[in-house]
Amino acid sequence: MRLTVLGCSGSVSGPDSPASGYLLTGPEMTPTVIDFGPGVLGALQRHLDPGEVDVFLTHLHADHCLDLPGLLVWRRFHPNPPSGQAIVRGPTDTSLRIGNASAEVGGESDDWSDVIDMHVWKEGEPIEFAPGHTVTARRMFHPPEAYGLRITTASGRVLVYTGDTALCPAVFELAQGADVLLSEASWTHDPANRPEGVHLSGAEAGMIAAKAGVGELLLTHIPPWTSREDVIAEAKEQFSGAVHAVSPGEVIDID
Template sequence: MRLTVLGCSGSVSGPDSPASGYLLTGPDLTPTVIDFGPGVLGALQKYADPGAVDIFLTHLHADHCLDLPGLLVWRRYHPTPPVGRAIVRGPSDAPLRIGNASAEVGGETDDWSDVIDHRTWREGETVEFGPGHTISARRMYHPPESYGLRITSAEGRVFVYTGDTALCDAVFELAEGADVLMSEASWTHDPANRPPGIHLSGYEAGLIATRAGAKELLLTHIPPWTSREDVIAEAKSQFSGPVHAVAPGESFDL
């Protein structure tokens, strides 16, 4: 599998990056976008037909999902409409929340089932999403219904994406033995800079990678107001393996 970064800015879109969105591709694999924040639909068009992708949603904060109403427009009104429905795996309230955002009139909900086949994450359930490729989701410590994702390729390599989370037992368990761990790192490690129970610091991302025995650490979800250099330095202070803060357009073989 290959992971291409469509957007990686944390909490809001940034001057040089859309918000969260990551494209998974590979032989015999339906192109799949992990999260679909503001700006991701435009970036996706450089790499894949938006009408031919499936979606994994970690949670429904705006920076992770609010280009989905635009995808509904693409699938419904493109001159050459896609065949069938896109699979969207996500939190249980995704049809309501995205339907509210896409509705023509305030107080109504757009029924997206004409173009979307929604499937709810179930804690710990492992599902196949391509020949030999599997994914499981774990609840994370973040205000809405939020999940981290553990993906195992047909070759047995493990890619873990924390989604948005604060430090918790589940994120260590999720990351255990990952070949590539992609962790959010929204803050520097200073309690004065961040409210508790929402996001990770660079220090904590490095700590997770070390305790989980990860082989490589990718940092993401760094907001425009957080220093990338400081977050990277914090992660390196806790993790001796390779550390890299991702940028739009970069690709990684998993």
């Protein structure tokens, strides 16, 4: 299985990166995009036909989902539209929220069931999304209904994506023993200068990696106003393993 970074800018799209979006590909696997923030649809076209993908959504903040109305346009109006429906897995009110964003008239909601087969995450329930590959969603500590994802390949390798979260017991449990931890790191570590219960600092991402015993820490969701170098340095102070901040277009082989 391979992870391709489509976008990794935190909270908003940045001058050189779309917002959150990560492409999973592999043999016998329907290409799957984890999160679908602004700019992701365009970046996805560099790699494959967007009509071929399924989608995992961690939560419904705009920077993680608001290119989905564009995906609906692609699937409905492309001259050679894909057959069938794309599977979207996400929080409880995904169909309503994306339908509102895609509606022709204010106060109405677009019924996307013509092109989307929607499934709501079930806490802690492993779901096989390709032969031998499973994804398990765990609820994180973030203002809306938000999930982190633990993806286990057929060979037993584990990729964990925190989504957006602050420190909580569930994020340590989610990350336990992961081969690769893709962790948000939105702040430098100054608790007095950031809201409680919203995001992780670089130091906190490093602490999770160390306590969970992960193999490699990949930092993401760094906003344009946060120093990448400072966040990386913080994480390295807490975690002695490999630490790297991802960039758009980067490819990480999980298996």
